[in-house]
Amino acid sequence: MAQEQNKTERSEQTPVIELRHVDKHYGSLHVLKDVNLSVQKGEVVVIIGPSGSGKSTLCRTINRMETIDAGEILIDGEHLPEEGKKLAQLRSEVGMVFQSFNLFAHKTILDNVTIGPREVLHTPKKEAQEEALRLLKRVGVDTQAHKVPAQLSGGQQQRVAIARTLAMHPKAILFDEPTSALDPEMIGEVLDVITELAKEGMTMVIVTHEMNFARRVADRIIFVDHGVILEENTPEAFFTQPKTQRARDFLNTLKGRDK
Amino acid sequence: MNIQALLSQFGEKYLLALLTTYKLTASAFILALILGTVITIMRVSPVKPLRVVADFYVQIFRNIPGSALLIILVYALPYLNVILSYYAAVLIATTLIPAAFCSEYLMSGMNTIGTGQIEAARSLGMTFLQSIKNVVIPQAVRSSVLPMTNLLVATMLTSALASQVPLNPTDLTGIVSYINTHAVGGVTAFLISAILYCGTAVIIGQVGNQIDRKVRILR
Numbered sequence: 001m002a003q004e005q006n007k008t009e010r011s012e013q014t015p016v017i018e019l020r021h022v023d024k025h026y027g028s029l030h031v032l033k034d035v036n037l038s039v040q041k042g043e044v045v046v047i048i049g050p051s052g053s054g055k056s057t058l059c060r061t062i063n064r065m066e067t068i069d070a071g072e073i074l075i076d077g078e079h080l081p082e083e084g085k086k087l088a089q090l091r092s093e094v095g096m097v098f099q100s101f102n103l104f105a106h107k108t109i110l111d112n113v114t115i116g117p118r119e120v121l122h123t124p125k126k127e128a129q130e131e132a133l134r135l136l137k138r139v140g141v142d143t144q145a146h147k148v149p150a151q152l153s154g155g156q157q158q159r160v161a162i163a164r165t166l167a168m169h170p171k172a173i174l175f176d177e178p179t180s181a182l183d184p185e186m187i188g189e190v191l192d193v194i195t196e197l198a199k200e201g202m203t204m205v206i207v208t209h210e211m212n213f214a215r216r217v218a219d220r221i222i223f224v225d226h227g228v229i230l231e232e233n234t235p236e237a238f239f240t241q242p243k244t245q246r247a248r249d250f251l252n253t254l255k256g257r258d259k
Numbered sequence: 260m261n262i263q264a265l266l267s268q269f270g271e272k273y274l275l276a277l278l279t280t281y282k283l284t285a286s287a288f289i290l291a292l293i294l295g296t297v298i299t300i301m302r303v304s305p306v307k308p309l310r311v312v313a314d315f316y317v318q319i320f321r322n323i324p325g326s327a328l329l330i331i332l333v334y335a336l337p338y339l340n341v342i343l344s345y346y347a348a349v350l351i352a353t354t355l356i357p358a359a360f361c362s363e364y365l366m367s368g369m370n371t372i373g374t375g376q377i378e379a380a381r382s383l384g385m386t387f388l389q390s391i392k393n394v395v396i397p398q399a400v401r402s403s404v405l406p407m408t409n410l411l412v413a414t415m416l417t418s419a420l421a422s423q424v425p426l427n428p429t430d431l432t433g434i435v436s437y438i439n440t441h442a443v444g445g446v447t448a449f450l451i452s453a454i455l456y457c458g459t460a461v462i463i464g465q466v467g468n469q470i471d472r473k474v475r476i477l478r
C-alpha cells in the first residue's frame with residue numbers, strides 16, 4: 001500500500017520527458033537555444049511555431065534521432081543513452097509518428113504493426129498478431145490488415161503508423177506534424193485517434209498546425225520561435241491572450257490564412 | 260565439321276562443359292550475393308573504417324579485368340604460399356568481381372528506400388543491424404531483381420575465365436579450344452557454345468522478369 005503510494009508520488013514528480021538547457025546547432029545555425037521542457041505522465045504538450053523554428057528538431061532530440069550539443073535529456077528520470085543497444089531500448093519506449101507515415105513499404109499492414117514487438121520485444125508471433133489486429137481495429141483499419149501501405153489512403157496509413165507505435169506500449173509518443181501530409185478530408189480521422197489517446201491518458205508531445213485540435217487536446221501549449229521557447233501556457237490563455245507579441249502575430253497570420 | 264558431326268562426336272563433352280559452367284556460375288553467384296551483401300552493410304555502417312574498406316573493395320573489383328585477377332590468383336598468390344586449385348582460383352575470380360557489382364546494385368536499391376522508413380525502424384527500437392535486416396535489405400533485394408538477373412548473366416560470362424586454365428571437365432568456352440586442338444571444329448564449335456550461353460541468358464531473363472513482377476514493391 002505504502003509502496004503503491006510511493007510509486008504514484010514518484011511518477012507525479014519525475015517527468016516522463018525532461019529537457020534541461022538543451023542546445024543544438026546545424027553548422028552555424030543555432031536551432032535550439034537553451035530549451036527547457038518537462039512533460040508529466042499523462043500530459044499532452046502541443047508545440048506550435050512558425051515553419052523552420054525548430055519544432056521537428058526539438059521533437060527529434062527527445063528520442064535522440066538528433067544529437068544535442070549541450071544540455072541534458074532525461075526519460076523517466078534517466079539520462080538518454082548515447083548510442084547502441086541502450087539507446088535502441090529507450091527508443092522502443094518512446095513512440096514516434098512522422099509527417100510522412102513511413103510505413104514499411106514491403107510489409108503488409110499487419111506486419112507493419114507486429115514487426116516492432118516481434119523484433120524488439122520478442123513477442124510470440126500469434127500474440128503480436130492478435131494485439132496488432134486489436135490495435136488496427138481501434139484505429140479503424142482492421143479490414144485493411146492484409147494490404148500493403150501503398151494500397152491505403154494517407155489517413156489510413158497514418159492511423160496504421162499510430163497503431164504500429166502503440167504496439168510497443170510506449171511511455172510517451174512524439175508526433176511531428178502528423179496531419180501535414182494529408183488531404184484535408186483525412187485530417188479529422190487521424191486527429192480523432194490522437195484525441196482518443198489523449199483521453200485515455202497517453203503522454204504525448206505533438207507538433208501541429210491544427211489550432212482547433214491543439215486547443216482541444218493540449219494540457220499545455222509551447223510556442224517556439226527561432227529555436228527558443230517563447231511561451232508556455234494553457235491552451236485557453238494561449239489562444240485568447242498570448243503573452244508574447246510574436247505568438248499574437250503568429251496566431252493572426254494563421255487566422256488570416258484559414259478563412 | 261558441321262553441327263551434327265560435332266555434336267555426335269563431342270555431345271557428351273558439351274554437356275559436361277555446360278554443367279561445369281552452370282556449377283561455376285551458380286556457386287559464384289551465391290557467393291557474390293553473400294559477399295556483396297556484407298560489403299554493402301559495411302558501406303552503410305556507422306563505422307568509418309568499415310565503410311572505407313568496403314568502398315575500396317568495390318572500386319578495385321569493379322574495375323579489375325577478370326583475366327588480370329585470375330593471373331594474380333594463379334601466379335602471384337603462390338609467392339605468398341597460398342596455392343589454390345585452378346577451379347578454386349576461377350571460382351574466386353568469378354565471385355570477387357560480381358560481388359562488387361552486386362553491392363552497387365544493392366546500394367542503388369537502397370536509395371529507393373526513404374530515410375523515413377529507416378528512421379521509423381530505429382524509432383521502434385531496432386538496432387542498426389535489425390533495421391538493415393528487416394527494412395533495408397528486403398527492400399533493396401526486391402527492387403534489385405532485374406539488375407541481379409543481369410548480374411547472374413554477367414557472372415556466367417565471367418566464368419568463361421575457366422577457359423584460361425586447365426580444367427577437367429572444362430567449361431563452355433574451354434571446350435571450344437579443346438575441340439579445335441582435337442579436330443577441326445572451326446567457328447561452328449564456338450557457335451554451339453554461344454547458343455548455349457545465349458539460351459541460358461534468355462531463360463534467366465525470363466525467370467528474372469517473372470520474379471520481379473511478383474516481388475516488386477508497390478509505392
Ligand SMILES: Nc1ncnc2c1ncn2[C@@H]1O[C@H](COP(=O)(O)OP(=O)(O)O)[C@@H](O)[C@H]1O
Nearest residue numbers: 026029031049050051052053054055056057058
Ligand atoms: N539536417 C539538417 N541540417 C541542417 N539544417 C537543418 C537540418 N534539419 C533542419 N535544419 C534547419 O533547422 C531549422 C529548424 O528546422 P526544423 O526543426 O525542421 O523546423 P520546424 O519543424 O519548426 O519547421 C530550419 O532552419 C532548418 O532548415
Ligand SMILES: [Mg+2]
Nearest residue numbers: 055056057177
Ligand atoms: Mg517540422
